[in-house]
Amino acid sequence: MSEYATKLVGPTEFTEGCDREPIQFLGRVQSHGLLMALDAGDLQIVRVSDNSERLIGIRPEDLLGQSAPSVFSGEFRDVIESCLHDLSAGKNNPLRLDIAVRGESVTFDGVVHRTGDCVIVELENPRTEAHARSPRGRVIDQHFEFVRGTLADVAQLSDLDEIGQQITRAVRGYTGFDRVMLYRFEEDEHGVVIGEDRPEEMEPFLGLHYPASDVPQQARKLYCRSLLRLIVDVDDPGSPVVASDDRQARVPLDLSHAVLRSVSETHIEYLRNMDVGASMSISLVQGGRLWGLIACHHRGPRFVSYERRAACEMLGAVVMGQITAAEQAIAERRRAAANADCAKIVQAAATRASISDALVEYERPFLSLVEATGAAVFIGGTTRLLGTTPELKNVTRILDEIENSVGGPISRLERVAELSADFSQFSKNCCGVLAMRFVNGDAILFFRPETVRTIKWAGNPYREVEDRPASVSESDSPLDRLSPRNSFAIFAESVRGRSVPWTEANLEVAELLKSSIESLLGRRADEVSQLQRRLVSTNDEITQLIAAVSHDLKGPLVTCRGFIGLMADDLESGKMDDVRDSATRIDQAAAQMNRAIDDLLSFSRLEQVARSRSRVEGDQIRRYVLDRYESQCRDKGVNLEVDELSSAWADFDGLCRVLDNLIGNALKYGCGSEAPKVTVGGSSEADESRYFVSDNGAGIAERDHDRVFQFFQRGHSDGEGSGIGLASVRKIMQHHGGRAWVESAPGEGATFHFAFPESEIKK
Structure with missing residues (x-):
């Protein structure tokens, strides 16, 4: 007002x-x-x-x-x-x-x-x-x-x-x-x-x-x-x-x-x-x-x-x-233009490391959203001043006064001196304030300069009550004393110390901008939270890797060092057959180390998996399994059965790596029976697309069901693997928002399951 x-x-x-x-x-x-x-x-x-x-x-x-x-x-x-x-x-x-x-x-x-x-x-x-x-x-x-x-x-x-x-x-x-x-x-x-x-x-x-x-x-x-x-x-x-x-x-x-x-x-x-x-x-x-x-x-x-x-x-x-x-119609045209500018600004802010940087880059359209001449942006612990504003210390004082005396997430003032008489010193350039406060404590202040207006009144508006006639006593009621002004001569008044009023349209745009930035801040907070969780998970993985490397790679190194010592002794004594045997064992240990290092490098690149997802049809998955493993299973005397499969929303390369690890393990560890068999199948449930790879081998004890998915852990002590394959399976599925698990018992074979969220398919 x-x-x-x-x-x-x-x-x-x-x-x-x-x-x-x-x-x-x-x-x-x-x-x-x-x-x-x-x-x-x-x-x-x-x-x-x-x-x-x-x-x-x-x-x-x-x-x-x-x-x-x-x-x-x-x-x-x-x-x-x-x-x-x-x-x-x-x-x-x-x-x-x-x-x-x-x-x-x-x-x-x-x-x-x-x-x-x-x-x-x-x-x-x-x-x-x-x-x-x-x-x-x-x-x-x-x-x-x-x-x-x-x-x-x-x-x-x-x-x-x-x-x-x-x-x-x-x-x-x-x-x-x-x-x-x-x-x-x-x-x-x-x-x-x-x-x-x-x-x-x-x-x-x-x-x-x-x-x-x-x-x-x-x-x-x-x-x-x-x-x-x-x-x-x-x-x-x-x-x-x-x-x-x-x-x-x-x-x-x-x-x-x-x-x-x-x-x-x-x-x-x-x-x-x-x-x-x-x-x-x-x-x-x-x-x-x-x-x-x-x-x-x-x-x-x-x-x-x-x-x-x-x-x-x-x-x-x-x-x-x-x-x-x-x-x-006028409001809708303004609203549409403001919405379009707001969308561009927020879209740009979403691609920048700092929201404030984007607002500075789009300073003119940002200020024009609410017809302001200046703004102060308090986001992410930093303050940026745009356009014409008071000094930073005074801007901070204004924000403090608004937070102490003005309620609501969005507030407007046409006269900043209403907050404090001291603020009148800079009201010429920054007289009106539109404040937006976010739930996380961040804020944006928009400023407008003083606008001197000349208003022509039909008569002096400050003389509402004329002098009472002498016949009216002091005891008469107010209604008996009513007398409207009797002069309607034009009365010109210059109004100072106020900005152009903030309109309802300005408030509507401010609300849209506030909700858009708040949504962006919320997404940023979620991203930071997810990143923190990933960092914790990565740190855990690094700790496990360091422990595994120190344990599993140390064995081949000890083997190499031991046989090198034996080779030296055998060379002095001329036992060339023993030398050749030691060299062979050193080569096998080196090969084991090389496979472990390759698997570690492969595991480290899993962060790239699931970044390019699309619909993978069931026929495409079935064709991949048959083309890659049908002849190999035939040569090994393994009966391979591949059922009809449902589609999945996944990174195709990542899905294939999961199948390669699971089918490869089944051929290594599940072929000990007289009639070895590997089955690949799946189903579409209410909330996920499921797949499985099963064998009729020795099976895995229940106590080891979770351990086999950890680094350098094997379900069979006599296996030749590095112990990274199943850890890779679980990691790939986590990146897809899915899961992997095993159902098995000793002597009953093993069935490894993996599932992709069905909601992703709907998206």
């Missing part, structure tokens, strides 16, 4: 008094029409305005207590009784009611609605038979053409100023008022004229601002409930509504929806001070909030028929839809 608005809409004596004024219970009606309140049960007249004798020739006391159908015979009675069956939304209004007045038939427009236990009947626009019998269809066509034509013209426009000019021009031409304005309420509830049509000789009001107190909250609520308000003559003293007895008189009659409802003295005085003789207001309601008014002013009295008022009310409702659509 801006500085001037704070002064204008604060809890002043005037606005508080206006908000308490019971304007729907004034107990009077405008005297150009007649109001009757009927008991909803028996249609007895329980209240009537005291101008009945002038309008229909019957005194109020002769009407009160009477049954309305008995007083008004014929068509009046039939019409009232028929419309009582459906009073919703005044769908039957206006009624054409012919009443005999002093021997002459007079036609009235009747307006009927219900409030509490009463049916309100209002009569207005009396005319004799000669004027009343013009073809109604032609009148309706005129009103329809007005609404249709105006909407057609407005539909071609997207600029709000152009829409305002078109609407005011059309309404003025249709209603005959001297001046018609489109009046919009700002976020701080003060109003501004954004469209106007008037005669050249009248002073222009276009662009003028009006304080929020000019339309008190009580009046705003009524504007939202009753969408059109006509005041025919501001000099009309009104006609009191009298009751049939004291019991009725003690209960105020709610005239919120009465078209004849009289006007509060405060508002009458306000209109007189503006030299207005008659007025009509068409409410523009958006989402339950009073967005604005189409305000019509006339220099003298002015009556508008119910049909024309209904057409204006309809136009207001539909035009509000057009205005909303225009505002939404």
